[in-house]
Amino acid sequence: MTRKTKNKIKENVIGYTLIFPLLISLTVFTIYPLLLALFQSFFTNLTIKRHMNYDWSTFGFQNYINAFQDEGFWKSLRLTFTYAAISVPLILTLSFVAAYFLSKEFKGVKVFRILYYLPCLIPGIVSAIIYKYIYSGDAYGFINSLLYTLHIRDFSNQSAIAFFDNETEVVALVSFISMGLFGIGGSSPFWIAGFKSIPKSYYEAAELDGISKPRIFFKITIPMMSKYIFFQVISAFIAAFQVGQGVLQFSATGGKNGNLTFLGLTIYNFTQSAGGYNFGYASALSYILFIIIAGLSIILFRYNKFVYYEGDN
Numbered sequence: 001m002t003r004k005t006k007n008k009i010k011e012n013v014i015g016y017t018l019i020f021p022l023l024i025s026l027t028v029f030t031i032y033p034l035l036l037a038l039f040q041s042f043f044t045n046l047t048i049k050r051h052m053n054y055d056w057s058t059f060g061f062q063n064y065i066n067a068f069q070d071e072g073f074w075k076s077l078r079l080t081f082t083y084a085a086i087s088v089p090l091i092l093t094l095s096f097v098a099a100y101f102l103s104k105e106f107k108g109v110k111v112f113r114i115l116y117y118l119p120c121l122i123p124g125i126v127s128a129i130i131y132k133y134i135y136s137g138d139a140y141g142f143i144n145s146l147l148y149t150l151h152i153r154d155f156s157n158q159s160a161i162a163f164f165d166n167e168t169e170v171v172a173l174v175s176f177i178s179m180g181l182f183g184i185g186g187s188s189p190f191w192i193a194g195f196k197s198i199p200k201s202y203y204e205a206a207e208l209d210g211i212s213k214p215r216i217f218f219k220i221t222i223p224m225m226s227k228y229i230f231f232q233v234i235s236a237f238i239a240a241f242q243v244g245q246g247v248l249q250f251s252a253t254g255g256k257n258g259n260l261t262f263l264g265l266t267i268y269n270f271t272q273s274a275g276g277y278n279f280g281y282a283s284a285l286s287y288i289l290f291i292i293i294a295g296l297s298i299i300l301f302r303y304n305k306f307v308y309y310e311g312d313n
Contacts, residue, residue: 037283046280063284073285075258076266079173083262084240087177092232095184099191100221113188120186128249131179135250137162164251164260172259176247187232194228195221226307234300241293244268263289 040046044058044066067073102113122130134142137160144160147153153161163175198221206216222229244264247254254261254269261269263285270282 037286040280041283041287043280045278046283047277058280063281064288066281067284067288072258072261072266073263076261076263079169079259079261080241080243080263083173083177083243084237086173087180088233088236088240090177091180091184092187092229092236094181095187096191096225096229098184099188100195100217102188103192103195113192116185117188118185119182127182131182132250135163135175135179137165162256164247165256166259167256169257169259172255176250176260179250190228190232191225194225198224223308227309230300230304230307234297237296237300238293241289241296 041063042059042061043054044060044062046054046058098116102109102116119127136142136144138144139148139160141160143163144153147161161171164172166172166175202220202224203216206220211219242264244262244266245268247260247262247265251260254265267282267285267289270278270285
């Protein structure tokens with residue numbers, strides 16, 4: 001065995017030793033649960049009491065058939081698509097525009113950047129308490145108190161607005177979406193880094209040619225930021241389709257009449273007592289959600305011709 005071969009083997013051993021903890025973690029906490037959920041999704045009425053005692057007579061596609069025949073599934077799927085279609089473009093657009101102005105150099109910009117990002121530093125449990133107070137459905141909630149102070153709503157003959165537990169689906173959904181606006185500063189470091197990476201020479205050449213600022217924004221800034229936009233769109237859509245359990249922080253029932261029962265929350269409910277601990281059906285719903293997210297990701301990657309990368313012609 002040559003010295004070169006020994007060094008190569010030594011490097012491989014060191015490399016695999018370093019990534020071994022990651023491989024174990026990936027296998028135990030990702031690959032195994034995925035395969036187990038897929039296996040369980042083919043068993044009907046697989047409850048917690050029969051978790052390790054599989055009834056092979058129930059093996060089949062019945063869970064998937066039941067899902068497509070379930071009105072609750074279609075409602076949760078529609079709510080999830082509606083939430084994603086509204087919240088993702090809205091939040092990304094607002095965060096992009098805000099970060100664009102914060103990427104400029106002016107007096108006090110660093111203070112504004114800190115204030116803009118500050119809500120994202122608040123611990124989740126504290127944020128939940130703050131949001132519950134702001135959107136509280138009684139007369140002491142911040143928004144309801146504000147409406148009363150401005151004489152927009154009179155609680156002597158009108159009840160307080162229950163935002164998350166509202167009987168109107170639109171009110172509940174808009175309330176939940178608006179809550180996400182408080183966290184748009186979370187992506188600001190990512191956006192600002194992208195804006196800073198655009199060569200200044202591009203802007204200088206455009207200004208010398210007498211091109212207007214709006215046209216510079218749409219012809220230079222947005223194309224050069226397209227790879228950052230694409231990454232944020234992919235990440236935001238995946239996160240939006242997985243939303244669900246967080247609703248329980250503000251509404252114990254998932255909204256009045258299921259108005260905030262997204263598909264992610266429906267899956268969670270079937271693993272709890274309310275859903276009869278039906279892990280088989282929950283697993284089937286999980287894989288339906290996985291297929292939807294994977295399909296959407298493939299479509300976005302397939303038709304991402306607008307994305308510009310360094311080195312492209």
